[in-house]
Amino acid sequence: MSDEKKMFKVTIDNITIEVEPGTSILNAARMIGGEVAPPAMCYYTKLKGSGGKCRTCLVEVAQGSTADPRPMPKLVASCRTNIMDGMVVKNITSEKVIDARKGVVEFLLINHPLDCPICDQAGECHLQDLSYEHGASGTRYQFPRRTFEKHDLGPYIQLHMTRCIMCFRCVYTADQVTNRRVHGILDRGEHAEIATYIKTALDNDFIGNVIDVCPVGALTDKTFRFKNRVWFLKPVDAHRDCPKCSGKVQLWYRGDEVFRVTARKDEFGEVEDWICNDCRFEKKKTADWVIEGPSKIDRHSVISANHYVGAHKPTEIEPEVMGRPPRLLMDIHSVSQVNQPSVDLSLLPGPAHSDDFNGKEK
Amino acid sequence: MGRKLLLEKAHVEGIRYYDTYRREGGYASVEKALKNLSPEQVVEEVKKSGLRGRGGAGFPTGMKWSFIAKPEGVPRHLVCNADESEPGTFKDRYLMEFLPHLLIEGLIVSSYALGSNATYIYIRGEYAWVADILDQAIVEAKNNGWLGKNILGSGFDCDIYVHRGAGAYICGEETALIESLEGKRGNPRIKPPFPAVKGAWDRPTVVNNVESLAAVVPIINMGGEEYAKIGVGKSTGTKLISACGNINKPGVYEIDMTISVEEFIYSDEYCGGIPKGKRLKACIPGGSSVPILPANLLLKTAKGETRMMTYESLGDGGFATGSMMGSGGFIVLDEDQCVVRHTMTLARFYQHESCGQCSPCREGTGWMHRILKNIEYGKGQKSDIDLLWDIQRRIEGNTICPLGDAAAWPVAAAIRHFRDEFEWHVNNPDECLKRNYGLAHYADPRPVPAATA
Ligand SMILES: Cc1cc2nc3c(=O)[nH]c(=O)nc-3n(C[C@H](O)[C@H](O)[C@H](O)COP(=O)(O)O)c2cc1C
Ligand code: SF4
Ligand code: SF4
Ligand code: FES
Numbered sequence: 001m002s003d004e005k006k007m008f009k010v011t012i013d014n015i016t017i018e019v020e021p022g023t024s025i026l027n028a029a030r031m032i033g034g035e036v037a038p039p040a041m042c043y044y045t046k047l048k049g050s051g052g053k054c055r056t057c058l059v060e061v062a063q064g065s066t067a068d069p070r071p072m073p074k075l076v077a078s079c080r081t082n083i084m085d086g087m088v089v090k091n092i093t094s095e096k097v098i099d100a101r102k103g104v105v106e107f108l109l110i111n112h113p114l115d116c117p118i119c120d121q122a123g124e125c126h127l128q129d130l131s132y133e134h135g136a137s138g139t140r141y142q143f144p145r146r147t148f149e150k151h152d153l154g155p156y157i158q159l160h161m162t163r164c165i166m167c168f169r170c171v172y173t174a175d176q177v178t179n180r181r182v183h184g185i186l187d188r189g190e191h192a193e194i195a196t197y198i199k200t201a202l203d204n205d206f207i208g209n210v211i212d213v214c215p216v217g218a219l220t221d222k223t224f225r226f227k228n229r230v231w232f233l234k235p236v237d238a239h240r241d242c243p244k245c246s247g248k249v250q251l252w253y254r255g256d257e258v259f260r261v262t263a264r265k266d267e268f269g270e271v272e273d274w275i276c277n278d279c280r281f282e283k284k285k286t287a288d289w290v291i292e293g294p295s296k297i298d299r300h301s302v303i304s305a306n307h308y309v310g311a312h313k314p315t316e317i318e319p320e321v322m323g324r325p326p327r328l329l330m331d332i333h334s335v336s337q338v339n340q341p342s343v344d345l346s347l348l349p350g351p352a353h354s355d356d357f358n359g360k361e362k
Numbered sequence: 363m364g365r366k367l368l369l370e371k372a373h374v375e376g377i378r379y380y381d382t383y384r385r386e387g388g389y390a391s392v393e394k395a396l397k398n399l400s401p402e403q404v405v406e407e408v409k410k411s412g413l414r415g416r417g418g419a420g421f422p423t424g425m426k427w428s429f430i431a432k433p434e435g436v437p438r439h440l441v442c443n444a445d446e447s448e449p450g451t452f453k454d455r456y457l458m459e460f461l462p463h464l465l466i467e468g469l470i471v472s473s474y475a476l477g478s479n480a481t482y483i484y485i486r487g488e489y490a491w492v493a494d495i496l497d498q499a500i501v502e503a504k505n506n507g508w509l510g511k512n513i514l515g516s517g518f519d520c521d522i523y524v525h526r527g528a529g530a531y532i533c534g535e536e537t538a539l540i541e542s543l544e545g546k547r548g549n550p551r552i553k554p555p556f557p558a559v560k561g562a563w564d565r566p567t568v569v570n571n572v573e574s575l576a577a578v579v580p581i582i583n584m585g586g587e588e589y590a591k592i593g594v595g596k597s598t599g600t601k602l603i604s605a606c607g608n609i610n611k612p613g614v615y616e617i618d619m620t621i622s623v624e625e626f627i628y629s630d631e632y633c634g635g636i637p638k639g640k641r642l643k644a645c646i647p648g649g650s651s652v653p654i655l656p657a658n659l660l661l662k663t664a665k666g667e668t669r670m671m672t673y674e675s676l677g678d679g680g681f682a683t684g685s686m687m688g689s690g691g692f693i694v695l696d697e698d699q700c701v702v703r704h705t706m707t708l709a710r711f712y713q714h715e716s717c718g719q720c721s722p723c724r725e726g727t728g729w730m731h732r733i734l735k736n737i738e739y740g741k742g743q744k745s746d747i748d749l750l751w752d753i754q755r756r757i758e759g760n761t762i763c764p765l766g767d768a769a770a771w772p773v774a775a776a777i778r779h780f781r782d783e784f785e786w787h788v789n790n791p792d793e794c795l796k797r798n799y800g801l802a803h804y805a806d807p808r809p810v811p812a813a814t815a
Contacts, residue, residue: 051552052552052720052762053719053720053721053762054720054721055720055721055722055760055761056721058760074759075759077552077762080552099756100756100760103722103756103760104721104722104756104760106756107721107722107725107726107729107756108721108725110725110729111725140749141729143729143732165721166718166719166721168719184547185547185718188530188532188714188715188716188717188718189713189715189717189718189723189727189728190713190716190718190725190727192717192718
């Protein structure tokens with residue numbers, strides 16, 4: 001009896017479950033899953049103190065608890081509000097929530113350019129998903145958008161501040177995961193920007209993780225950026241004996257080439273184990289890794305298109321049409337006018353440049 | 363003459379200095395509290411007084427004090443909020459500048475009540491000279507045994523430190539203030555936990571306004587019950603009002619909350635009416651963040667009663683027909699004032715002061731300001747008015763701290779009560795530009811059309 005934990009009952013969008021005391025509304029909703037889980041742009045389970053800022057996860061509390069059934073007067077950030085016993089929450093069943101969320105998306109898109117076609121995050125961007133699911137089709141904002149000078153963060157990371165949505169995740173990551181934080185927020189309000197004060201580089205064994213936590217394309221991997229679109233890549237789980245981190249990663253293949261290495265993420269797009277810079281930036285050969293098998297991708301993103309694990313695959317017709325077996329969909333080198341077969345994009349030291357494509361020998 | 367409790371001695375020559383202040387009866391409340399009352403009894407007196415926080419929200423001070431957590435072995439802190447950056451509000455400055463010892467006295471008694479051995483005054487950076495005055499007063503108080511170890515042999519230790527802000531309105535919000543005091547960026551914290559549980563350095567902390575803390579002095583001197591007899595209903599005691607705008611006598615007034623708004627504006631004891639006999643158009647009664655009220659709703663409440671200078675009466679009927687006492691920044695507009703222009707100015711302030719943490723406030727305040735600028739300069743469209751309404755509606759209530767609301771309310775109220783003025787701007791773009799305010803820097807921001815041959 002005594003070691004039996006008291007559980008709290010909570011009803012979210014008419015579905016009732018029991019959760020442990022101390023669970024946030026967001027996490028309770030995630031246990032139910034699907035549409036009931038509010039979108040989250042700034043909260044990150046692994047980062048202490050994160051959440052509460054972007055306001056995309058706002059929900060309506062229609063009943064505070066069994067003991068105090070009064071509704072909460074304002075919408076609350078589900079990521080930072082804990083469940084009370086008997087709480088009744090409305091997420092997508094609340095008109096107020098839907099309206100507020102539409103507002104938040106509109107606010108976020110004021111200063112986030114919709115440059116998905118040239119953004120490295122396309123296909124993995126939470127804001128893209130969020131706008132698609134909760135946004136309006138047009139904007140009512142008629143003023144010039146803010147712009148920033150490009151800010152180079154050293155050998156591995158490039159910051160595109162124009163795309164930043166000020167979720168603060170990277171700051172928390174640098175603060176909590178690495179042993180030296182040199183970047184943060186400068187200025188206030190809409191002028192606020194993520195920056196290193198005196199344009200220093202971000203160099204730190206674990207700093208690469210800021211790329212993974214960035215929900216949009218503001219922080220990009222210099223060893224990968226613009227070399228490929230993620231949906232052309234095939235994620236594979238792999239590990240290595242790493243003296244610094246767990247060494248558990250995802251390798252992103254195109255054909256036989258490893259284009260990038262990232263941490264593994266859960267179904268809500270959150271990193272499972274932080275990885276070190278060595279694993280992320282320096283180990284780009286299959287031989288460096290023990291391959292475990294194809295990653296299970298169950299995110300709603302475009303990456304899951306064509307990716308598998310138990311999925312029913314239509315019959316391949318490429319061998320008949322093209323006279324050879326397919327590599328992923330097609331061998332880009334043999335069909336593209338742009339990519340030279342002699343150029344191994346994954347081996348380029350920096351970002352790919354037009355010179356790399358137009359056949360000029362360097 | 364209204365009753366004066368705080369500013370009674372403000373005009374005594376040399377009252378800024380310890381000797382005069384003491385000669386005039388200063389520090390009596392410290393003697394009374396530390397010698398005769400337990401900390402709990404002091405809290406009890408403040409509860410009885412019905413004092414409501416003078417920093418804006420009007421939350422009962424005694425109740426706030428009784429919420430402070432008391433974990434074993436953990437220090438507690440009292441922080442005096444002297445950030446005072448709300449446009450139209452300048453009462454705390456006046457109090458600190460002329461009666462620094464009154465604040466120090468209130469702080470000692472309040473620190474005793476709360477068990478704070480290290481008390482902070484977080485003062486707005488721009489009040490540099492006031493910070494110097496306070497520093498000097500603290501030294502005087504300490505030299506005379508009112509601060510330091512074992513004050514008056516009571517076993518209570520207390521030190522007061524003045525911490526200067528760097529000039530950000532948001533650092534007046536209590537959790538942002540605590541962050542700033544800790545040496546961090548002044549971003550509001552997400553509540554809960556509330557400061558009473560986890561405040562400065564994660565210790566239980568109470569943040570109170572300058573005027574609230576100064577009011578503790580008369581409360582202890584006269585007793586909470588006596589204090590509660592002054593005023594009306596839940597608006598007990600006296601309130602400092604900083605009056606400005608189109609009035610004959612701008613300044614800081616102490617009122618006991620029994621007078622009407624009309625009396626406050628027109629009587630010679632207070633604002634002395636509107637210059638050149640112009641008509642009253644509107645008033646922002648509680649500092650720039652509270653809703654503006656047009657003259658007809660300002661002098662009479664929704665119920666048709668005379669509007670009084672009390673918390674209840676100023677808020678009568680909610681925001682559709684009322685406003686707020688707020689911080690007591692009383693801004694009067696005469697018939698020549700343009701509400702659109704004023705709203706634009708306020709919007710500029712809020713967009714500049716947003717800390718940038720949460721998306722609706724960070725992006726929405728700038729958007730509202732730009733639209734208002736367009737309307738004011740004759741570049742607006744009719745749909746802009748509805749758009750503004752929509753934006754403020756989606757900011758209000760959806761942000762981490764009340765700055766979002768503070769930015770939304772003035773816009774909402776201006777559109778609610780003065781929609782015709784917005785429409786006039788939209789319909790008469792050229793007239794908008796002809797208006798001359800004698801302000802060169804407000805020149806037409808539209809590009810000058812190229813000269814044609
Ligand atoms: C954006 C913002 C600015 C504020 N600025 C001040 C200020 O300058 N001075 C102040 O006393 N309270 C200010 N407040 C209110 C404080 O957060 C807090 O409620 C107050 O200091 C509590 O004191 P009181 O209980 O004595 O009123 C501000 C609140 C907000 C949201
Ligand atoms: S750079 Fe990315 S992770 Fe950092 S605050 Fe901006 S959007 Fe968030
Ligand atoms: S409402 Fe504005 S000032 Fe307050 S936390 Fe959000 S962005 Fe900062
Ligand atoms: S995820 Fe909850 S506010 Fe950002």
